[in-house]
Amino acid sequence: MAMRKILVDETNRELCEHGTVGFPMTVNHDDLWAFEGKSVPIHWHNDLEISLPREGEAIYQVYRKSYSVRPGDVLLLNRNVPHSCHSPNNNHARYSTFLTRPDFIYGEYGSDVERRCFRPFLQNSAVPCILLTSGNSCTRTVIQKLNETEALFDQKTFCYELKIKGLLCEIFGMILCEHQNDLAKFIPANQLELERLEQMLDYLNTHFESVISLQELADQVHLSREVCCRLFKKMTGKTITGYLEEYRVNQSLPLVQSCQYSMIQIADMTGFSNASRFARAFHRQFGCNPGEYNSLKLQKC
Structure with missing residues (x-):
């Protein structure tokens, strides 16, 4: 069985389009065991992402913070936020992933819906994600509507597109209203930091076969070595050395x-x-030696 892989460019921006031009949203049925290394590496995209766990525990790394997400929880990831995911203790983690382009919901940029409802979230670096925990009435209602969305997407009955758009409006309306106090603490998104991370990832990913000095990397973004390390850790939750080792193993x-x-x-x-x-x-990374990898993989198929 072929293992899944998220296609990214040199800056770890995901290349896959979610949905279509005419209907820019999709629902994926994901299993971390279907990915190489049973994990999703660091990537980012312009779409909003909602993770709805079905089985097991998934650990999402969003910037410096880790979020443990289990069935009954819901995690909303903001756009342009580098994130990765793995399961602890080598256990199964299955979840549904809802991805949608923001303007599919709010319509025209500058509209009241975009300006008053979405902008405080989309352009707020203080809120890279929102975790809805189990046991909350809002979370239960959101899960119910996500389940309806998934069923409509899978069945594709007449007018399912219109029904899904209505459900997504309700879902985001509930989530954003529930966390309006967090959104009030507005810190404008730092586009320069994201651009510098893109430059660093581009350099690391295109020179991974060679010895890379920290000074060379820092020179690419015109920062000191210390600031370069802090920025990379802040944006990815990983050290430069840790990321480079993980990337090299994946390339092997x-x-x-x-x-x-x-x-x-x-x-x-x-x-x-x-x-x-x-x-x-x-x-x-994989729990076995390189020489054992192929034989173990065949045993699991």
Whole structure:
């Protein structure tokens, strides 16, 4: 069975369009075990994302903060927010993912709905996400309407598009009203920080095969090494070294699966200083050695 992979560009912006031009929303039925490494790597997109857990626990990393999301909870992720996801203790985590372009809901930019309802959230760096916890009456109603949305999307009966748009308006209306006090603490989004993160990710992703010095990376964004490290940690929740190791291991997978190269060759091709460091990094991420990966994968199929 082919493993899922989120396609991103050099800045980790997701390349896949969610929905269509005429109907810019979609519902995915996701399972973290369907992704390589049983996790979703750091990525970001211009669409709003709602995660509705179905089974198990998922840990979302949003900037520096981790959010534990279980069945009964709902997580709303703001647009242009770098995030990743994994399951603790190697357990299953299944969830429904709702993705929609913001203007599909609010209409024209500058409209009262956009300006008064959505702008305090979309352009507020103080609220990168909103977690609705179980046991709350608002959360229960939101889940009920998300379930209706998913059923309509799957069945695609006559006028399902119009019904879904109405439900999404209700869902976002409830969530934003429930958290209007948080939205009142408005801190304008820092576009420069996102642009600098894009530059750093672009540099790391295109030079991962080589030895990368922190000074070289800092020079790309015209920051000191210390500020560069703090900004990267703030925006991704990961250290530069940790991210680079994870990215290099992910790039090694096709080479491992091909069975054409030795450990030494793969380590050299993916930027590791030696085969031992590569093997340790691979084991940390996938729970097995590179040589065991293919046989274990066949056993699970």
